Amino acid sequence: MNFKITYLILLLFPFFAMGQSADNSPFSRYGIGNFTGTQKVSSIGMGSLNAVYNDPYNSNFDNPATLTFLKSATYEGGIYAKYRQLEKGSNSASGWSGNLSYLSIAFPLKNQISESLQKTPDKYHYALGLNLAPYTNVNYNIKEERNYPGIDTTINTYIGTGAIYKMVLGSAISYKNFSFGLNIGWIFGKISYSRQLDFKNLSLAYSNVFDDAFSVNGFTWQTGLMYNKDLSMSANKKDIIHPGRALSIGLTAHAAQSFTTNSSSLYTRINNVLQGGSNTIDTLVPQVQDLKGEGKLPAEFGIGIQYQRSNKIKYGVSLNYADWSGYRNDAKPDSNIVSFKTQFKFSAGIEYCPNPDDYKSYYKKIKYRFGVYYQQDPREISNTTLTDYGISFGFGMPIKLPRQQVSFVQWAVELGQFNGADGLKETYARIHFGFTFNDSSWFYKRKFD
Numbered sequence: 001m002n003f004k005i006t007y008l009i010l011l012l013f014p015f016f017a018m019g020q021s022a023d024n025s026p027f028s029r030y031g032i033g034n035f036t037g038t039q040k041v042s043s044i045g046m047g048s049l050n051a052v053y054n055d056p057y058n059s060n061f062d063n064p065a066t067l068t069f070l071k072s073a074t075y076e077g078g079i080y081a082k083y084r085q086l087e088k089g090s091n092s093a094s095g096w097s098g099n100l101s102y103l104s105i106a107f108p109l110k111n112q113i114s115e116s117l118q119k120t121p122d123k124y125h126y127a128l129g130l131n132l133a134p135y136t137n138v139n140y141n142i143k144e145e146r147n148y149p150g151i152d153t154t155i156n157t158y159i160g161t162g163a164i165y166k167m168v169l170g171s172a173i174s175y176k177n178f179s180f181g182l183n184i185g186w187i188f189g190k191i192s193y194s195r196q197l198d199f200k201n202l203s204l205a206y207s208n209v210f211d212d213a214f215s216v217n218g219f220t221w222q223t224g225l226m227y228n229k230d231l232s233m234s235a236n237k238k239d240i241i242h243p244g245r246a247l248s249i250g251l252t253a254h255a256a257q258s259f260t261t262n263s264s265s266l267y268t269r270i271n272n273v274l275q276g277g278s279n280t281i282d283t284l285v286p287q288v289q290d291l292k293g294e295g296k297l298p299a300e301f302g303i304g305i306q307y308q309r310s311n312k313i314k315y316g317v318s319l320n321y322a323d324w325s326g327y328r329n330d331a332k333p334d335s336n337i338v339s340f341k342t343q344f345k346f347s348a349g350i351e352y353c354p355n356p357d358d359y360k361s362y363y364k365k366i367k368y369r370f371g372v373y374y375q376q377d378p379r380e381i382s383n384t385t386l387t388d389y390g391i392s393f394g395f396g397m398p399i400k401l402p403r404q405q406v407s408f409v410q411w412a413v414e415l416g417q418f419n420g421a422d423g424l425k426e427t428y429a430r431i432h433f434g435f436t437f438n439d440s441s442w443f444y445k446r447k448f449d
Contacts, residue, residue: 024097026086026140027386027420029160030338031379032216032329033136033191038062038102038166041078041410041434045394046349047371051318052250052304054226057408057438059106059129061170063252063302064181065224067127068174071440073107078410078434088424101432102133106170111440125174135166138191145200153200162191164216172224181224187259190215193332206269214331216295218259225251244310250318252302261293261331293330298322298343298378315350324378337421341385343378347371349392356398367396369412381421390416394432401437410434 028034039048042058050062056071078101085094106129110122142158168185192213199205231245265288299322306316324340334340349371354364370393377386394412401407412432419425 024095024139024141025084025426026142026424027377027379027418027426028136028138029140029142029158029193030335030381031136031327031340032164032332033138033162035377036101036134036137038131038133038135040076040102040104041394041412041432042367042369042396042408042436043349044414044432045369045371045392045396045410045412046316046351047347047373047392048345049304049306049316049318049347049349049371051252051302051320052226052248052306052316053318054228054248054250054306057406058436059104059131061104061106061129061131061133061168061183063224063226063250063304064129064168064170064183064222065172065174065179065226065250067106067129067170067172067181068108068125068179068226069228070106070108070127072405072438073440074105075437076102076104076106076434078102078432080430080432082428082430084426084428086424086426088422097139099134099137101434102131104129104131104133106130123175125179127170127172129170130168131170132165132167134163135187135189136164138162138193152202152205155198155200157194157196157198159194159196160192162189162213164189164191166220168220168222174226177228177230179224179226179228181226183220183222183224185220185222187216187218187220191332204271206271209268209270211266211268212263212332213265214261214263214293216259216261218257218295218297220254220257220297222252222254222300244308244312246308248306248308248316250302250304250306252300254300256299256326257297259295259297261295261329263291263293263331264289265291291331295329295331296326298324298326311353311356313350313352315348317346317348319347320345322378327378337382339380340378341380343376345373345375347373351396353396365398367398367408369394369396373416384421386418386420388416388418390414401439405438405440407438408436410436 025034039050040058043049043053053060054066054069059074060066080101081098083096109126138160140160144156145153147153164187166185166187168183170183172179172181195210197208227249229247231247232243302320304316304318308314322343324343327340351367351369353367356365358364372391374389379386392414397409399407414430417427
């Protein structure tokens with residue numbers, strides 16, 4: 001009974017988190033928002049290693065070819081909480097936020113137990129998976145005062161909300177040392193922007209309110225390739241001299257991709273004193289609705305390498321690159337202060353498990369992770385490149401489900417700094433929680449004597 005209650009809480013935990021506020025970041029005002037990343041908590045603990053990260057119990061949709069490494073069906077969910085402190089000169093502000101990170105399910109199409117009982121191993125392995133995660137996030141609330149001598153002081157309030165999500169169906173096939181994967185997906189979401197201009201002291205003044213919003217829809221795809229070299233055999237491939245040792249090389253890529261937009265706008269004047277309430281007096285310009293537009297996302301490329309020794313240790317590095325100079329969005333054209341350049345990210349991480357088969361010490365079965373990352377954001381504001389860097393660490397805590405199914409409670413912490421324009425910087429701590437439920441009974445062929 002206690003297990004069922006715990007299982008239900010863990011299963012519903014991500015849905016409870018969807019009601020929490022997302023990151024409150026002034027940087028999300030530009031472009032299509034802040035990039036959230038789609039890595040799982042297990043990968044985040046290793047510096048968000050993505051292009052090559054593979055594991056028998058955790059999926060990685062950043063490179064769909066890694067799905068063939070799964071040994072059981074896996075259901076994963078994740079959330080995060082973030083504490084950030086914004087600083088500019090002597091001014092500072094801080095606060096907490098959080099949101100859903102991902103929901104996914106993935107599974108091999110051939111049961112590993114059934115295959116191990118075959119006289120001749122299969123040459124091909126297949127896997128499928130479905131993943132839903134935020135792609136970008138917009139959430140800010142900024143208030144600014146501007147003094148105009150001889151006239152008045154104005155109060156400008158900027159508010160932005162919304163997100164763009166990405167849902168992908170991943171498939172993969174492996175033959176001998178090679179794996180090939182393909183993600184077919186859809187990006188969708190809505191982002192709203194509001195700007196209000198008020199006069200601080202001027203009596204009977206109007207408030208000017210500018211509301212803009214647009215929705216995004218578009219087809220996406222991504223390919224992945226993995227090469228896995230078994231290093232356990234001797235030179236003549238007759239003896240096992242280094243059990244479980246392997247070297248993996250991963251590649252991911254996709255071409256530039258288009259999306260469509262549907263935007264609306266409403267600019268009004270509001271008087272806050274008539275009849276003691278807020279009354280819309282006039283529409284400054286004709287309201288715009290269902291204005292169709294197009295956009296373009298850049299081509300991306302990723303490469304990584306990972307070394308693994310049995311189930312005890314793995315470490316790797318990955319590099320991702322995208323040229324955003326061709327980015328376009330008709331619903332929100334680039335302003336004079338923002339331009340788009342190259343996006344670059346470097347990640348490196350290590351995972352260590354003292355003894356995954358230890359029956360006496362639970363702590364020896366925990367997977368301990370550590371990583372570092374550095375990212376150059378594609379948005380350049382006032383000729384200043386935005387950068388994000390930090391360290392991460394995490395834990396994969398195994399739990400036993402009925403029928404001895406091995407699953408995990410995942411934790412990761414990121415400590416980093418996001419450097420913006422005009423001396424504005426954000427120091428943050430992100431706490432990630434996730435769960436991984438594994439089931440090796442899918443597609444198991446039972447035999448009766």
